[in-house]
Amino acid sequence: MENVHGIEYTKPKVVLLQDTGIGVAEAAARTCYDSFENSENDVIKDIENVMPDNLMRDAINDIEDSNLLDDLAWTYFHHSILEHANLSFLIRGTSRGVLQEHARHRIQAISVRSTRYTMSSVINAFVASMNGGDKEFFITKVLNFDMFVTSNELYNRIEIGTIYDKLMYQTTVVEDFHAISVAKSSLPFLDEYKENAEALFDALQAGKKKRNVGDAFKHIISDNVKVDMVVTFNLRSLKNYLTLRDSGAAFFQIRWLAQEMMRVTPSKYLDLIIKKKV
Template sequence: MENMYGIKYSQPEVVLLQDTGIGVAETAARTCYDSFSNSENGVINYIEENMPDAEMRDEINDIEESNLLGDLAWTYFHHSILEHANLSFLVRGTSRGVLQEHARHRIQAISVRSTRYTMSSIINAFVAAQGDKEFFIEKILSFDMFVTCDNDYNKLEISAIFDKLAYQQTKVENFDDIAIAKSSLIFLQEFKANSQAMFEALQTGKKKRNVGDAFKHIITDNVKVDMVVTFNLRSLKNYFTLRDSGAAYFQIRWLAQEMMRVTPTKYLNLIVKKK
């Protein structure tokens, strides 16, 4: 997809991993008002005088509609009861730039692909290149690691990564020691005449632990990241309101729209105004 600035970007992929249902939220609301007998859901009626067993718990979690939740969400704005419903999303292919926007949403659980532990392939490509910038560029280009889709632009990004690593290489005496595992140092001599063979050997060898600690500075906000993010329904309402807006940063707007697309209707009815 092309943004308003003329640059083509890939879009993130989103899958809903789990959702806890709206039944617990209705149970919470009925507890507030002591109105279990007024529910259109029979299993909620039963709770007035009985504690639910395991089978009833499943029925509660399978509830698809609640008139009370609709009234509280849209007429009385009693949104705290929405905090009892949670949704978890697997996101692939958003950008590090989006992470900065996500950090502004305080109430969420987020686990992100770590640069500390997942940069080995980039560093292995640089070591194996042995100064051959074109080898490095073509190897990194094959990783599909940027949200931008223009190869010429991405080559500029990769060239800058190479230059940063080459500069750092001049500043430390033990570059190879901080770049690859001790057991892989032998490959530097064994495959000195063959960059591709050296790269493959480094890839199959032991990975340097926390290699990203020394090299996080080489990547930009354009790099793809994957994450799992969990919102309670009240926080998701806030997220969609702010991020599915023309004023939002375009990449997080795309992400919000994909998250909304995979969110079941029973939740959207409580948090997104119908157009």
């Protein structure tokens, strides 16, 4: 938990899902210079004479140090070689605001929790609040979803109340609000549980979800909403990302994320992309 400008935020959690090792990057560099025999890693030396089999491939991927890569990274600044190493991170609990910042880093693969497919619970709470509930019912339900990076309950109640007001406005301008908010197979619940908001909410939650429900409702949420994502960087792009986003000039939420990503990145990669402090 961190307090920034009077608002408390939760920090993201990060796990390194996979990393491809630095051995392939050294093999690529040695290919450029035809200098396999100069490697301190025996398996790299062997590449000069044989095509790698599965055992050699595994040994290449297990390499922990490379003098050549260190020289290329810090003496000659030949960073294109680092593009042969890749790391994938699972990120949970960062914000949509951070997602916008992330998109500015061109060279990455990114898969993000979709608001098109994952907003059903919020919409179900609103539909139930219209059928026997009220604004307080909606706010209480959504508070339990833990959907914001902000953790102040009073502030989050304001956020949720704004969502309610936006949805209530939409009911006045859409001819058949339920047609865009409730799956066809769940429509009978509206009559079955009329004036029983709790039962209606439970039935909608257990029933079929409206496909792409977020298409009609993406406008209701703010940059405060939590997102989960998997991102894959090559090592050169990760160097650029961590250099820029661990800076004090960076948006504080993406700085937190960069610091967590750095924390779970093995030293064999960090040694090639982060300048050691003397």
